[in-house]
Amino acid sequence: MYRFLFFVFFFNSVFLSAQSQKETSQRNISENLALEDEVDSLRKLLEKEFYEKNYDKAIEYGERGLEIAENINYYKKYVSTASFLGSAYLNVEDTMMARITFTKSIDVANKLGDSKSKIISQIDGANFYALQDNVKSKRKAIELYKSSIPLAESTNDLNSLLILHLNITELLIDLQEIKTANQYANETKKYITDSTFIGFIGSSELNAAKLHYYNKNYLKAIKNIDKSEDIFKELKYTEGLIDVYNYRSLIYKNLNNYNAAYSTMVTLDSLKEAQYKNDKINAIETVTAKFKLADINEKFEQQQEVSKIREQEAKREITLLWIKIAAGILLLFSIFILYSYLKRKKLVIDLTEKNKQYLKAKEDSERLSKAKSILFSNITHELRTPMYGIIGISNMLLNEKEYQHSNIKSLKFSAEYLLTLINNILLFNRFDSGTSPLMIQSKKSNLDIRELVQNAINLSKYLSEKQPNNYSIHVDNSIPKIIVGNRIEISQILINLLANSSKFTNNGEISITINSSRIDDATLDLHFSIADNGVGISEDKQKVIFDEYSQIGEGEEFMGTGLGLPIVKKLLSGLGKGLILESTEGKGTTVSFSMYFSIPEKDNKIINQDYASIKPFEGKKILIVDDNKINLLVSSKFIENYGGATTTVDNGIDAIELEKEDKFDLILMDINMPMMNGFETASKIRKNNLLVPIIALTAVERGSVTGQESFSLMNDIIIKPFDHNKVIPLLLKYLE
Incomplete structure (x- = not known):
């Protein structure tokens, strides 16, 4: 009977023990599920506060979420949480904590063995290095981006592949490794689909424009710039538009289209000013977030200190003394924090003011530089036009007034020396503007x-x-x-x-x-x-x-x-x-x-032709169009000295009527004329006569003329003043 009672007692004890263990296990599972839900909730709060730029709260939620996830080994949302947390640290300029967070995220992703998590964590780490303004960090970023490409290819993750190739291309352009950047830019196109985010397409077009610019394919660069600009305008992406207009101005300068370059720079300045205002607001928000974060850390430290004091208070009465000491230290620390806060606040205000002064000085400097370039370009035509008259008349007098030969020769030298001086100024301006x-x-x-x-x-x-x-x-x-x-x-x-x-x-x-x-x-x-x-x-x-x-x-x-x-x-x-x-x-x-x-080949000889004796233009009728009377005189005398017959007219409208009434073998056309310029006049003439050679005779720089689409109406160009021995063969080419 006792034995029976013993076995009943033993059975009941075992049953109750097993039931207790089962209840404990179920309670642990329930607690873990609750903690997992808390991690997920903290992850959502972190994302919300991050996008609202409340970085202090975002960091608080992120740190709590990662701590709980590590305690219960719940790594499902670890990498995405670390991604936002590290970015929040970057926004408050705490690069050390950002680096620690991203590095730990990479380790967790590697342990999980999940390709998607690995790609996200490695891109975050690469982004961290890409944002550092030094060559070593940028190369580290490129290595991390490249290491993620096989992972993205294995999962056919086209979106990640597109981002990786875009970032690698942009970094290679920054490092001026244009040949390699071209390869990655070409690869980028393979990953653009109908569902691709248009912002990525805009970045791809901008990278293509930059590469065309560095390869000196300026017209192709313009096409890509136009596409990128349309996309960024639609997205209201100011930072991207600043990059677009900066390269657009450089492209126009290289095409010698200074008016378009100037207009682009004006738009660029207004965008920079808007971006500066936005950056100023972000800077203030960053400083505020830093102080809020410091305040949170301070409160956390205070809570820990109070907890310790309470534990000590329960054990010993002497803790009262320690509380007073701690309170004194805390007071001094608070005073120090307050002093540091006020000092830092004043520093931020001073820096903001200094930045304003710097930006104003920079804008003034850029404005002066642009004005100088425009001035040099404009005066070139104004100086060359009278020079054409001086040198041309000198040539005429040298041929006709032998008894004044010495004085006229001096006059011709003075004009040629002045032309050399003009060319020096123009050449220096090209050097100075980077052209x-x-x-x-x-x-x-x-x-x-x-x-x-x-x-x-x-x-x-x-x-x-x-x-x-x-x-x-x-x-x-x-x-x-x-x-x-x-x-x-x-x-x-x-x-x-x-x-x-x-x-x-x-x-x-x-x-x-x-x-x-x-x-x-x-x-x-x-x-x-x-x-x-x-x-x-x-x-x-x-x-x-x-x-x-x-x-x-x-x-x-x-x-x-x-x-x-x-x-x-x-x-x-x-x-x-x-x-x-x-x-x-x-x-x-x-x-x-x-x-x-x-050393030239043996049969390659220079032949000096005496054109004056053979009259190469004899029997040819040439129409000369120029609004400057002296230029008309010089040009017509030049043609007549070599046997040609000339008709002169000082505007495009009369030139069109004369061309209809008479047949000319060739037309010399000035570009800059009132009422109707040379291109407009040539366009009207081409409607009636597609065969007559039209040669631009202008003092404008060659690049400013040949860079225009309307130049296709002309057969060739002569820049005033010119060398007779070089121009005569050119004219004969079209007269014959």
């Missing part, structure tokens, strides 16, 4: 280096007529009479260097020496040396002599633009060459440089 000068881009041709040197001397020697210098030329006999090189480029360098020597030498000696060393059968390396015994340059002035607008002294003998030597330096540096200057004050100066030239 590749046409001189470096011009084609190579056959030239006689001895003749070029003599021409440069003839242009320079009049600078010291009161006390004329003696010039000597020493050219290595091994240098062939005809070599191949850039005539305009070497002439520009020699004229500037010889003019500089002539200006600072009176009744002295100036020598030009050219030595040669053969590189191979087809290439010569010519070493040029120009030496004078003039005033020389002091050591301190030698340091600044190549700076723009610099002068080595004051007074009439030192007058000039100060652009000669800087232009020579920039021309040579553009060719990978240097200029060596040696000078002693009171004893003279020597400048030297080297350039490569080619």
Whole structure:
């Protein structure tokens, strides 16, 4: 009986124990489910507060959510929670916590083995490095983006593949690795579908425009820029539009379309101003979030301190003393925090004011720079037009008034020297605005280096007529009479260097020496040396002599633009060459440089044609259209001197009527005219006559004319003033 009672007791004990364990397990499961629900709720609150830019609350919810998730091993929402939390830390500029959060997220994703989580965490980590403004971090970001591509490909995640390729392309462009960026940009197109978010398409078009710009395909770049601009306008994405208008202005500058560039810069400035206001608000919100976050941490620390004090109070009565000590420390800490807060607040206000001043100064500087570029472009036409008249009339008088030959020759030199000065200013402006000068881009041709040197001397020697210098030329006999090189480029360098020597030498000696060393059968390396015994340059002035607008002294003998030597330096540096200057004050100066030239084939000879004797335009009728009376006189005299018959008219309307009434073999058309410009006039003429050659005769820069769509109405272009020996073959090409 006792045994029976024992077994009944034992059975009841075991049953009750098992039931208790089952209830405990069920309670644990229920608690875990509740905690998982809490993690999910905190994740939603985190996302909501993040998008409302309440980063302090977002960080509080995110940290609590991750802590609970780690305690119960609930990692379903860990990576997405860490993504928002790390981004919130970045927005309050706590890069250390952002990095820790993203790194831990990558570790969790790797443990989970979920491809989607791995991609998200690695993109977050890569974004962190991409935002750092240094090359090392950007390359780290590219590595992380690349490592995510196989994962995205394995899951056929087209959206992630598109984002990864877009980001890699943009970083490679920032690092100026254009060739590799082209490859990733081409890959990007494969992942764009009908359901792709248009913002990504806008970014893809912008990347394509940047790459076309760096590859100098400016017209293609414009097409991509237009598409990107339309998308970003639709999304009201100001930051993207700023990037669009910045590259649009650069493209127009390279197309020499300065009006469009200026209009784009005006729009860009207004967008930057709007973005600045928005950034200012965000900065204030960030500072506020930082202080709120500090306040939350402070309260958390206070709660922990109070909890400890209460525990100690339950154990010992002496804790009262510790409470007083803690309260004193807390008071001092609060005072310190308050002082720091007020000091930081004042710093933020000061920085905001400084930023305003900086932006104002930057805007003023950019405005002045744009105004200078526009001024240089505008005055080019205004200066060249009268120069065309001066040089043209000089040529006429030289042919007709032999007894005034010396004076007229001086007049012609003065005009040509003034034209050289104008070209220097224009060339310097191209350098200064970042545009590749046409001189470096011009084609190579056959030239006689001895003749070029003599021409440069003839242009320079009049600078010291009161006390004329003696010039000597020493050219290595091994240098062939005809070599191949850039005539305009070497002439520009020699004229500037010889003019500089002539200006600072009176009744002295100036020598030009050219030595040669053969590189191979087809290439010569010519070493040029120009030496004078003039005033020389002091050591301190030698340091600044190549700076723009610099002068080595004051007074009439030192007058000039100060652009000669800087232009020579920039021309040579553009060719990978240097200029060596040696000078002693009171004893003279020597400048030297080297350039490569080619040796022409044996049957490649320069033929100097005497056009005046054969009258190449005889029997040809040419219509000249120009609103400037002097230009009409010069142009018609030029044609008539070589046997042609001319009809002149000073406006486009009369030109159209004359072309209908009479048959002309060729039309020389000015571009800038009142009432109807040259393009409009050509368009009207083309409606009646598609065959007559129309050649633009203008003082406007070549790029400004040929870059316009209406230039297709013209057969060719001549820039005033021009060289007769170069223009005659051009006209004969169309007359024949």
